Amino acid sequence: MGAQISYDIAHLIGATVLMAGFQLLYQRRLFAVLNTFAFQALALAAAAAWQAHVQHAPHLYVTAGIALVFKAIIVPIALHWLVEQLGIHKNVETAMSIGWTMMAGVALVTLSILLVLPVTANAAALTRESLALAMSVVLLGLLMMITRRNAVTQVVGFMALENGLILAAVSAKGMPLVVEISVAFSVLVAMTLFGIFFFRIRERFDTLDLADLETHRGDR
Amino acid sequence: MSAILWQLLQIVLVVAISPLITGWVRLVKSRLNGRIGASPFQPYRDIYRLLQKEAVVAHSASWVFRVAPYVTFGAAWLAACIVPAFTTNLFLAQAADLIALVALLGVARFWTALAGMDVGTSFGGLGASREMMISSLAEPAMLMVTFSLSLISGTTAPAQIIAFVLSGGVGIEVSLGLALAALVMVAIAENGRIPIDNPATHLELTMVHEAMVLEYSGRHLALMEGAGMVRLTLFMALIGGLFAPWGMAQPGGDAVAVLVGLAAFLAKCFVLATALGVFETSIAKMRVFRYADFLGGALLLGLLATIFLYVSEAV
Numbered sequence: 001m002g003a004q005i006s007y008d009i010a011h012l013i014g015a016t017v018l019m020a021g022f023q024l025l026y027q028r029r030l031f032a033v034l035n036t037f038a039f040q041a042l043a044l045a046a047a048a049a050w051q052a053h054v055q056h057a058p059h060l061y062v063t064a065g066i067a068l069v070f071k072a073i074i075v076p077i078a079l080h081w082l083v084e085q086l087g088i089h090k091n092v093e094t095a096m097s098i099g100w101t102m103m104a105g106v107a108l109v110t111l112s113i114l115l116v117l118p119v120t121a122n123a124a125a126l127t128r129e130s131l132a133l134a135m136s137v138v139l140l141g142l143l144m145m146i147t148r149r150n151a152v153t154q155v156v157g158f159m160a161l162e163n164g165l166i167l168a169a170v171s172a173k174g175m176p177l178v179v180e181i182s183v184a185f186s187v188l189v190a191m192t193l194f195g196i197f198f199f200r201i202r203e204r205f206d207t208l209d210l211a212d213l214e215t216h217r218g219d220r
Numbered sequence: 221m222s223a224i225l226w227q228l229l230q231i232v233l234v235v236a237i238s239p240l241i242t243g244w245v246r247l248v249k250s251r252l253n254g255r256i257g258a259s260p261f262q263p264y265r266d267i268y269r270l271l272q273k274e275a276v277v278a279h280s281a282s283w284v285f286r287v288a289p290y291v292t293f294g295a296a297w298l299a300a301c302i303v304p305a306f307t308t309n310l311f312l313a314q315a316a317d318l319i320a321l322v323a324l325l326g327v328a329r330f331w332t333a334l335a336g337m338d339v340g341t342s343f344g345g346l347g348a349s350r351e352m353m354i355s356s357l358a359e360p361a362m363l364m365v366t367f368s369l370s371l372i373s374g375t376t377a378p379a380q381i382i383a384f385v386l387s388g389g390v391g392i393e394v395s396l397g398l399a400l401a402a403l404v405m406v407a408i409a410e411n412g413r414i415p416i417d418n419p420a421t422h423l424e425l426t427m428v429h430e431a432m433v434l435e436y437s438g439r440h441l442a443l444m445e446g447a448g449m450v451r452l453t454l455f456m457a458l459i460g461g462l463f464a465p466w467g468m469a470q471p472g473g474d475a476v477a478v479l480v481g482l483a484a485f486l487a488k489c490f491v492l493a494t495a496l497g498v499f500e501t502s503i504a505k506m507r508v509f510r511y512a513d514f515l516g517g518a519l520l521l522g523l524l525a526t527i528f529l530y531v532s533e534a535v
Contacts, residue, residue: 008393011394012394012397015394015397015398015528019398022520026513026517098513099512099513099516102513102516102517102520103516103520105520106520106523106524106527109524109527110527113527113530113531117531129531132531
């Protein structure tokens with residue numbers, strides 16, 4: 001019974017992270033995207049804390065703390081600040097219509113389930129499902145990077161992808177803490193770099209729409 | 221024997237309390253808007269007033285226009301009778317399942333749309349075309365929810381699904397959560413609540429349901445309004461019954477169990493109605509062109525619920 005409940009809750013939190021990934025694809029306003037991303041990071045922190053509890057692995061609490069402080073609080077606030085500073089258009093511009101994007105998202109989830117389940121046939125049930133969920137989150141993050149035109153939303157897609165990686169890392173037993181910390185900090189560094197790049201891109205081209213950059217590259 | 225008795229009680233109950241629930245949603249909304257609002261019993265007075273009035277029918281109206289209110293109300297009422305509200309020990313419970321429920325709601329919708337087009341005013345046609353667009357998206361989503369529920373419990377009959385959930389055979393299931401979200405989205409669309417439709421407005425840009433019943437008056441209008449209220453109660457009973465069936469009386473339960481079931485049903489209805497009022501005041505009406513995204517989302521959630529079931533099966 002106890003194992004069943006812990007399994008169900010882990011499954012539930014993982015699915016919440018995945019649903020937040022879908023929510024990211026559905027949003028049309030930039031601030032809503034940032035808030036949804038903060039929610040996803042919050043769910044990720046809950047997932048890590050729950051795994052720490054289930055696996056009796058105290059170092060995962062550190063991962064949960066990092067996810068909570070950096071990804072659910074600092075990064076969204078920093079991105080909010082960036083958007084305010086840059087004064088960019090608050091609507092999200094998409095390369096595909098939202099409906100098609102969501103359909104592609106469901107197809108990716110199906111793909112990752114079909115891929116992960118046979119490959120991990122010998123692993124524990126909890127690990128297999130979490131891996132399927134984490135892979136889906138990663139693919140949804142990639143999809144978001146592909147289908148968004150604005151640099152800020154592409155960065156959010158990158159961060160969401162990274163959330164999927166952390167989800168996979170916490171559900172696999174025996175991932176060393178140092179790996180997780182280094183991943184978390186590299187993302188923070190990347191975030192800083194992105195911020196600098198946003199200002200540079202805007203200074204040069206007066207826009208953050210990456211489609212406009214292609215003319216400068218000579219593609220069009 | 222008791223099944224017939226409870227069935228009769230259910231038949232009376234859904235019609236008796238549905239105006240109260242609608243009135244309660246309106247009261248919650250006006251309080252949240254900073255208004256005092258009408259008493260929750262106001263819809264009873266409205267319907268009584270409409271029933272006193274003469275029914276005026278346009279010259280261009282055919283028999284379809286006259287029959288439609290009765291068929292619409294009858295179909296919605298019948299649908300509400302087969303959803304277990306306070307006990308699963310119902311006479312009609314064996315006769316109908318969730319697919320029949322979708323069909324009955326489809327009949328009600330079909331006749332409303334037909335009546336909207338019958339008089340030949342431009343508003344009616346506009347409302348009918350929008351209603352059909354919404355239903356073409358909402359019905360597959362509703363069926364998808366039905367399929368995922370029936371895959372979990374092995375049946376499409378609501379009484380047996382409830383018995384299965386109450387027996388504790390199902391844990392915390394992600395698919396159930398996804399199906400619940402999809403069903404709530406469908407319920408919002410089917411009842412013409414705010415992100416999709418605003419029943420309180422007469423603005424041609426936004427109206428859907430009101431546009432179709434614009435030509436009705438007197439007892440016809442009372443029936444059309446009543447059908448909408450019964451449908452809201454039906455969806456509350458469905459959501460409260462399938463996803464939070466606690467307190468519901470089972471076959472073999474005595475009168476006390478039924479009383480507990482009644483109290484639980486009323487409590488669930490008021491919680492859901494309050495939640496609906498809060499939700500409606502906190503969200504803006506959607507553009508017509510975004511309905512496809514909203515209801516497509518509901519369909520995809522239903523689809524994901526089914527996909528996750530296969531994950532659970534495979535593991």
